[in-house]
Amino acid sequence: MSDVKIHRVKPEWKKNALIDNETYLKWYAESVKNPDKFWGKHGKRIDWFKPYTKVKNTSFTGKVSIKWFEDGLTNVSYNCIDRHLKKRGNQTAIIWEGDNPYDDRKVTYNELHEYVCRLANVLKKHGVKKGDRVTIYMPMIPEAAYAMLACTRIGAIHSVVFGGFSPDSLAGRIVDCKSTFVITADEGLRGGKPIPLKDNTDKAIEIAAKSKVKVDKVLVVRRTGSKTGWVEGRDVWYHDEVASVKPDCKPEKMKAEDPLFILYTSGSTGKPKGVLHTTGGYLVYVSMTHQYVFDYRDGDIYWCTADVGWVTGHSYIVYGPLANGATTLMFEGVPNYPSASRFWEVVDKHKVNIFYTAPTAIRALMGAGDSHVKKTSRKSLRVLGTVGEPINPEAWEWYFKVVGDKKVPIVDTWWQTETGGILITPLPGASDLKAGSATRPFFGVQPELVDNEGKVLEGTASGNLCITDSWPGMMRTVYGDHDRFVKTYFSTYKGKYFTGDGCRRDQDGYYWITGRVDDVINVSGHRMGTAEVESALVSHDKVSEAAVVGYPHDIKGQGIYCYVTLMAGEQWSDDLRKDLVAHVRKEIGAIASPDKIQFAPGLPKTRSGKIMRRILRKIAEDDFGALGDTSTLADPHVVDDLIANRQNKR
Ligand code: 6R9
Numbered sequence: 265m266s267d268v269k270i271h272r273v274k275p276e277w278k279k280n281a282l283i284d285n286e287t288y289l290k291w292y293a294e295s296v297k298n299p300d301k302f303w304g305k306h307g308k309r310i311d312w313f314k315p316y317t318k319v320k321n322t323s324f325t326g327k328v329s330i331k332w333f334e335d336g337l338t339n340v341s342y343n344c345i346d347r348h349l350k351k352r353g354n355q356t357a358i359i360w361e362g363d364n365p366y367d368d369r370k371v372t373y374n375e376l377h378e379y380v381c382r383l384a385n386v387l388k389k390h391g392v393k394k395g396d397r398v399t400i401y402m403p404m405i406p407e408a409a410y411a412m413l414a415c416t417r418i419g420a421i422h423s424v425v426f427g428g429f430s431p432d433s434l435a436g437r438i439v440d441c442k443s444t445f446v447i448t449a450d451e452g453l454r455g456g457k458p459i460p461l462k463d464n465t466d467k468a469i470e471i472a473a474k475s476k477v478k479v480d481k482v483l484v485v486r487r488t489g490s491k492t493g494w495v496e497g498r499d500v501w502y503h504d505e506v507a508s509v510k511p512d513c514k515p516e517k518m519k520a521e522d523p524l525f526i527l528y529t530s531g532s533t534g535k536p537k538g539v540l541h542t543t544g545g546y547l548v549y550v551s552m553t554h555q556y557v558f559d560y561r562d563g564d565i566y567w568c569t570a571d572v573g574w575v576t577g578h579s580y581i582v583y584g585p586l587a588n589g590a591t592t593l594m595f596e597g598v599p600n601y602p603s604a605s606r607f608w609e610v611v612d613k614h615k616v617n618i619f620y621t622a623p624t625a626i627r628a629l630m631g632a633g634d635s636h637v638k639k640t641s642r643k644s645l646r647v648l649g650t651v652g653e654p655i656n657p658e659a660w661e662w663y664f665k666v667v668g669d670k671k672v673p674i675v676d677t678w679w680q681t682e683t684g685g686i687l688i689t690p691l692p693g694a695s696d697l698k699a700g701s702a703t704r705p706f707f708g709v710q711p712e713l714v715d716n717e718g719k720v721l722e723g724t725a726s727g728n729l730c731i732t733d734s735w736p737g738m739m740r741t742v743y744g745d746h747d748r749f750v751k752t753y754f755s756t757y758k759g760k761y762f763t764g765d766g767c768r769r770d771q772d773g774y775y776w777i778t779g780r781v782d783d784v785i786n787v788s789g790h791r792m793g794t795a796e797v798e799s800a801l802v803s804h805d806k807v808s809e810a811a812v813v814g815y816p817h818d819i820k821g822q823g824i825y826c827y828v829t830l831m832a833g834e835q836w837s838d839d840l841r842k843d844l845v846a847h848v849r850k851e852i853g854a855i856a857s858p859d860k861i862q863f864a865p866g867l868p869k870t871r872s873g874k875i876m877r878r879i880l881r882k883i884a885e886d887d888f889g890a891l892g893d894t895s896t897l898a899d900p901h902v903v904d905d906l907i908a909n910r911q912n913k914r
Contacts, residue, residue, distance in 0.1 A: 825884035
């Protein structure tokens with residue numbers, strides 16, 4: 265790939281940057297040579313009630329145990345709020361930009377302190393204690409951040425569930441972590457459309473009760489003022505509750521390894537896993553990456569367009585920026601409402617310096633045309649970022665040329681829910697850029713490429729991406745199932761953390777993530793297990809079997825392609841197809857809407873009954889000339905029918 269264009273670091277990117285290339289190389293070498301010394305020093309970037317004396321105590325073999333700063337005591341909300349009050353009590357902590365462009369709000373650090381303390385006192389009043397799980401099912405409003413921070417203040421573990429998930433998905437998450445307290449809103453608002461969060465919560469609580477998990481309290485924020493169901497004694501209004509408690513609440517002294525939050529994410533098998541992150545190491549890692557990856561400087565206005573329901577929202581809307589005393593912008597709406605200029609109008613309105621979004625949004629806005637961008641100024645921008653999926657070079661170049669006017673570096677940040685923070689990324693003042701490459705590892709991160717047999721690949725190579733040693737921000741376990749943690753991440757390649765991603769390393773040591781190598785698909789930057797969509801499909805009473813694969817999609821990155829076999833005697837029809845789409849949306853949520861459904865009289869299986877997904881992927885990609893060996897199929901003829909009736913004919 266020697267024809268790849270290199271965008272060299274411009275002198276003006278380097279001029280006041282926190283890290284230049286020499287510093288990157290020096291720090292990186294130190295970080296891998298002596299992690300104890302390196303992290304011992306950088307762990308001090310957060311405040312500790314009791315300083316740690318031990319730094320790293322981790323093992324990727326045997327039972328797998330990961331501990332950082334283990335004898336230190338700290339508190340996340342204290343670090344994100346209290347420690348800033350003296351210097352920046354009146355500085356804006358959160359800029360909220362509503363779905364409606366005329367709706368906005370600013371919250372100072374002093375105000376944030378009061379709101380978080382009040383909410384923490386409300387939680388306490390209702391008996392929430394250290395270690396209890398609180399489910400947060402909220403729209404993108406500042407109260408979502410207050411809720412997360414209030415939990416951390418008293419040591420409760422939050423589990424934020426994305427507002428786009430269905431009652432069934434919410435119920436599954438409530439049951440898995442036995443959460444008895446839910447914080448929600450009457451409705452959410454996105455692109456002018458209401459989302460019935462409270463009604464969904466009511467349904468989810470009924471479903472959870474069948475699994476014997478009883479939610480005792482639902483705290484409801486009034487967002488739209490719509491009428492919702494109400495259970496006396498169980499449901500309480502946020503606004504009444506916070507008004508009746510004290511505006512001050514002492515932060516709990518937490519051990520570095522005390523759980524901070526659970527966040528459910530999809531894997532290649534089974535139900536979504538509760539990824540568990542802990543207190544000290546996570547906060548050190550997200551604050552450090554937020555500062556250096558975005559070259560964040562005091563006074564910058566920083567905007568990450570993710571939702572707090574995803575890890576990007578946790579680490580880079582709430583915890584990283586607030587730990588650094590930044591002004592973080594929270595956006596309730598969508599990129600194309602009221603028009604495709606919305607992002608850039610918000611950038612101009614709030615003078616945003618650092619802007620972080622997903623490739624799917626960039627591709628959609630690119631499709632809407634340059635004029636929507638060009639009519640805005642964007643002159644405040646200094647750093648642009650992307651996350652969530654591989655960015656194709658065309659979209660990267662458009663982002664660089666049209667949005668950034670060729671003046672602004674792009675950081676393509678690769679990481680995962682499990683990694684807590686960014687692992688492979690450019691640094692704006694240090695890294696020459698190649699469109700489509702996440703470039704080089706962050707400090708302390710040691711990537712390795714291995715082949716399917718686990719052989720380590722050196723130099724220029726393509727393989728499976730592993731990380732060979734621990735970094736402070738990584739997950740500690742799967743909530744309630746440590747064996748699953750070990751099996752999922754550390755047993756494919758013994759002694760290494762396996763990411764599930766494929767990756768290429770070029771002659772400059774740059775990493776190019778090629779996408780998942782397991783049965784996980786990435787739709788508009790949202791991770792989904794094909795098994796989850798399959799189990800939603802087969803729960804329909806007319807479906808006997810289903811197989812789901814991803815296929816390349818111009819905007820979404822990957823689309824969802826479903827092969828469905830019906831029960832004997834059932835007839836396929838367009839109405840049934842619509843019904844199946846609605847059924848999957850109901851079971852999982854709108855993000856899992858199938859793009860294509862093909863009715864398949866039979867699925868290609870091996871003689872032992874295993875579905876050959878490789879073949880199904882090829883047919884979905886309309887690339888059936890390259891099916892490979894089909895001789896091991898039990899009935900090779902099913903393939904002819906699938907090809908004849910494929911839904912993606914070019
Ligand atoms: C942060 C986040 C993780 C998966 C990951 C990979 C894909 C994320 C990427 C990227 C290429 C990037 N991914 N960032 N692929 N380039 N810059 O997205 O977490 O939702 O857990 O997804 O997303 O496949 O394994 P999560």
